[in-house]
Amino acid sequence: MEIKFERFHLQADLLSPLKEFESVSVPTEVRIDPLTKRRSRIITWGLPPTGKFDFSQLMAESKECFFCPENVLSKTPQFPKEIIPAGRISMGKAVGFPNLSPVGTYGSVVVLCREHFLHLNQFTPEIYEEALSLSIEIIRRIMAFDPDTRYWQISQNFLLPGGSSILHPHLQVIGDPIPTNEMEWLLDASSSYYYRNKALYWNDLVQIEQGLGKRFIASTGKIHWFVPFAPIGFNEVCGSIEGHGSTTTLGSEEINSLAKGIVSTLKYYEDKGLNSFNFSIYSIASEFAFQPLIRIISRTPIQSFYLNDWTSFEVLHSELTSNIVPEELCREIRPYFP
Numbered sequence: 001m002e003i004k005f006e007r008f009h010l011q012a013d014l015l016s017p018l019k020e021f022e023s024v025s026v027p028t029e030v031r032i033d034p035l036t037k038r039r040s041r042i043i044t045w046g047l048p049p050t051g052k053f054d055f056s057q058l059m060a061e062s063k064e065c066f067f068c069p070e071n072v073l074s075k076t077p078q079f080p081k082e083i084i085p086a087g088r089i090s091m092g093k094a095v096g097f098p099n100l101s102p103v104g105t106y107g108s109v110v111v112l113c114r115e116h117f118l119h120l121n122q123f124t125p126e127i128y129e130e131a132l133s134l135s136i137e138i139i140r141r142i143m144a145f146d147p148d149t150r151y152w153q154i155s156q157n158f159l160l161p162g163g164s165s166i167l168h169p170h171l172q173v174i175g176d177p178i179p180t181n182e183m184e185w186l187l188d189a190s191s192s193y194y195y196r197n198k199a200l201y202w203n204d205l206v207q208i209e210q211g212l213g214k215r216f217i218a219s220t221g222k223i224h225w226f227v228p229f230a231p232i233g234f235n236e237v238c239g240s241i242e243g244h245g246s247t248t249t250l251g252s253e254e255i256n257s258l259a260k261g262i263v264s265t266l267k268y269y270e271d272k273g274l275n276s277f278n279f280s281i282y283s284i285a286s287e288f289a290f291q292p293l294i295r296i297i298s299r300t301p302i303q304s305f306y307l308n309d310w311t312s313f314e315v316l317h318s319e320l321t322s323n324i325v326p327e328e329l330c331r332e333i334r335p336y337f338p
């Protein structure tokens with residue numbers, strides 16, 4: 001195994017007005033991702049949330065909602081008949097249909113629940129089980145129609161800081177014949193690792209992280225949850241899905257485990273005073289060196305004086321930051337997992 005956890009220790013010296021202009025040293029750690037070699041800065045002095053946000057005004061202003069039960073089966077787009085003859089597709093309370101504003105070849109929306117708004121601690125494993133099962137069914141149906149669409153993401157953007165203009169909880173299921181940048185980086189690096197080591201990077205990583213114990217959270221069935229050594233976002237939690245090439249072969253047990261891990265992470269975010277997040281499941285069909293991965297990150301919470309968490313570092317230097325030491329996040333979040 002050639003997995004290395006490399007880091008740089010940087011230090012800034014200054015005369016602090018907070019300590020009567022005494023000399024202080026502020027450390028910053030730069031970590032290098034063992035697979036992609038991408039750098040992350042661990043910055044722990046980020047501003048804390050300013051307390052619970054009152055969502056009542058936002059809920060009232062957005063009540064004319066196409067995703068609410070009275071509209072979702074009449075005012076949302078329909079799939080072409082040759083893909084899904086009924087136009088839309090449902091599973092339990094989840095409803096799927098094409099995105100009216102797609103950003104690629106196949107863009108679908110899966111509405112998670114009948115409720116117009118949920119706090120992070122109100123999402124249940126059942127909600128995600130139904131929505132993920134439905135998302136995977138949409139991927140299967142589209143791939144049966146167009147097998148060249150190998151690159152898929154199942155993502156959630158929650159609340160305005162997460163990039164969603166619609167309050168009603170929903171997933172994005174997006175498929176293309178070409179990968180996103182991130183998919184290509186992951187795939188290229190995983191393939192190179194496989195050829196050099198004759199082993200799957202993700203299995204090796206999980207084995208090492210389990211042994212070290214500092215960043216390994218838990219295994220729920222075949223999903224192995226850990227905090228990455230070099231996070232690419234705030235409070236990042238990853239789940240590696242063992243034994244599958246893409247999400248299309250996942251069974252109900254794995255979907256159930258995935259749902260539980262998402263809900264555990266969201267409960268932790270809620271307890272930390274957070275309210276906005278993104279996740280993405282990366283799924284690539286017919287690649288033996290890759291297995292699906294889920295990444296969940298928090299965003300700075302929606303609050304009256306919103307602070308964007310992407311600065312010139314992230315936007316213009318592709319240098320990503322984490323607001324918590326990964327090993328500390330792991331210690332804090334572990335009790336939330338089953």
Ligand SMILES: [Zn+2]
Nearest residue numbers: 065068116168
């Ligand atoms: Zn709604």
